Amino acid sequence: MSEPLKVAIAGLGTVGIGTIQVLTIHADQVAARCGRPIQITAVSARNRRRKRDADVSSYVWFDDPVVMAKEADADVIVELIGGSSGVALDLTREALAAGRHVVTANKALMAEAGAGLAIEAEASGKTLAYEAAVAGGIPIIKALREGLGGNSFSRVLGILNGTCNYILSTMDATGRDFDDVLKDAQDLGYAEADPSFDIDGVDAAHKLAILSSLAFGTKVDFESVYVEGIRNVIAKDFEYARDLGYRVKLLGLTGELDGGIYQWVHPCLIDAHGPLAAVDGSFNAIIAEGDFVGRSTYEGRGAGAGPTASAVVADLMDIAAGRFNHTFAVPSEDLRNAASVQVEKRVGAYYVRLKVLDQAGVFADVGSAFRDHRISMESIIQRDHDSDGNVHVVIVTHDVLESQMMDALEDLEKHEAMVEAPHFIRIENLGGE
Numbered sequence: 435m436s437e438p439l440k441v442a443i444a445g446l447g448t449v450g451i452g453t454i455q456v457l458t459i460h461a462d463q464v465a466a467r468c469g470r471p472i473q474i475t476a477v478s479a480r481n482r483r484r485k486r487d488a489d490v491s492s493y494v495w496f497d498d499p500v501v502m503a504k505e506a507d508a509d510v511i512v513e514l515i516g517g518s519s520g521v522a523l524d525l526t527r528e529a530l531a532a533g534r535h536v537v538t539a540n541k542a543l544m545a546e547a548g549a550g551l552a553i554e555a556e557a558s559g560k561t562l563a564y565e566a567a568v569a570g571g572i573p574i575i576k577a578l579r580e581g582l583g584g585n586s587f588s589r590v591l592g593i594l595n596g597t598c599n600y601i602l603s604t605m606d607a608t609g610r611d612f613d614d615v616l617k618d619a620q621d622l623g624y625a626e627a628d629p630s631f632d633i634d635g636v637d638a639a640h641k642l643a644i645l646s647s648l649a650f651g652t653k654v655d656f657e658s659v660y661v662e663g664i665r666n667v668i669a670k671d672f673e674y675a676r677d678l679g680y681r682v683k684l685l686g687l688t689g690e691l692d693g694g695i696y697q698w699v700h701p702c703l704i705d706a707h708g709p710l711a712a713v714d715g716s717f718n719a720i721i722a723e724g725d726f727v728g729r730s731t732y733e734g735r736g737a738g739a740g741p742t743a744s745a746v747v748a749d750l751m752d753i754a755a756g757r758f759n760h761t762f763a764v765p766s767e768d769l770r771n772a773a774s775v776q777v778e779k780r781v782g783a784y785y786v787r788l789k790v791l792d793q794a795g796v797f798a799d800v801g802s803a804f805r806d807h808r809i810s811m812e813s814i815i816q817r818d819h820d821s822d823g824n825v826h827v828v829i830v831t832h833d834v835l836e837s838q839m840m841d842a843l844e845d846l847e848k849h850e851a852m853v854e855a856p857h858f859i860r861i862e863n864l865g866g867e
């Protein structure tokens with residue numbers, strides 16, 4: 435068998451330790467599958483003395499991961515530190531400049547600095563791989579780049595954040611409030627260190643920007659992603675959505691529209707019996723729509739030691755076997771700068787929840803606001819009295835241009851019967867199975 439592939443790991447949190455465990459427990463199988471052993475030579479982490487679930491004493495220890503990236507006896511540096519700048523960026527750049535491959539699980543780094551890093555990887559002739567950065571347990575990078583590589587994609591979409599999916603499906607199942615369920619998600623270790631990255635949609639946006647680049651051959655463009663998180667979804671929305679035949683999910687959606695590319699992350703109502711509706715808890719799921727393959731759907735755990743380490747090891751095995759891939763599927767100079775399609779251009783249906791005074795003429799006023807903006811309503815129902823005598827009015831529209839919808843809501847908000855600003859959720863038609 436050939437010489438081992440030597441690997442240095444920066445970051446010994448759950449994913450780092452998980453990677454050591456996979457490479458240790460499955461050492462023979464990994465070596466057989468990629469034609470050579472994968473050998474860990476060095477590690478770096480903040481605290482050398484911390485108790486860990488793997489014995490790291492036989493590896494060379496570096497206090498400074500950036501020094502390790504330059505000096506370790508390693509062909510590959512595995513970056514598991516996180517963050518789009520600082521140490522993670524420095525060590526990735528140093529490793530590539532020193533002629534080492536880099537494997538990372540860092541979606542913020544790839545979404546925000548990936549375009550420049552891809553150029554640096556090409557200049558050094560090395561691989562920059564990041565299967566673990568998007569939906570760890572789903573090999574979606576490989577699927578878009580290789581498995582479905584013969585297709586032109588029309589749309590890629592999915593549940594990209596396990597924390598949000600856990601919160602939304604638990605609120606749905608239990609009727610509990612957002613803050614309460616968020617605490618559970620944190621206790622279970624799903625949430626990012628800064629939970630606002632999860633619940634405000636930033637984590638999903640990082641992943642979507644990466645998928646969009648791979649699917650459409652565009653320069654990764656995180657800045658253009660429209661992002662709306664899940665803070666404004668209330669317990670009542672699940673009840674009303676269920677009665678209307680929908681479930682509530684945070685989706686990331688990217689596709690071609692009007693000659694540009696849209697990248698949108700926002701809560702959606704989806705058909706309760708259609709695709710993705712049954713994906714609950716911390717699971718991720720992704721649908722890719724290609725011209726020859728049709729719809730291809732993937733589901734798996736998006737976070738945690740095992741699924742993320744599994745993806746890190748897959749990248750290491752590609753490198754060990756000599757399988758080279760461009761960072762974003764094609765050489766950087768061939769990536770397009772696509773026009774970004776704003777969410778105002780979206781055409782689709784909307785769920786609108788209004789809180790209004792229970793008085794004569796309110797339905798008529800709501801109806802005329804929609805009529806004035808040429809919006810056709812599919813249904814309008816009055817729900818639940820509050821203790822203060824106010825009621826919820828829930829409207830489902832037919833397809834309409836988002837900018838038209840926003841104008842109608844702006845007009846409605848000025849109405850004297852309106853107790854609070856109108857709340858809306860986009861209804862996404864994912865088609866049949």
Ligand code: HSE
Nearest residue numbers: 595596597625626737
């Ligand atoms: N915090 C992320 C999530 C996990 O909840 O999906 C890693 O991307």
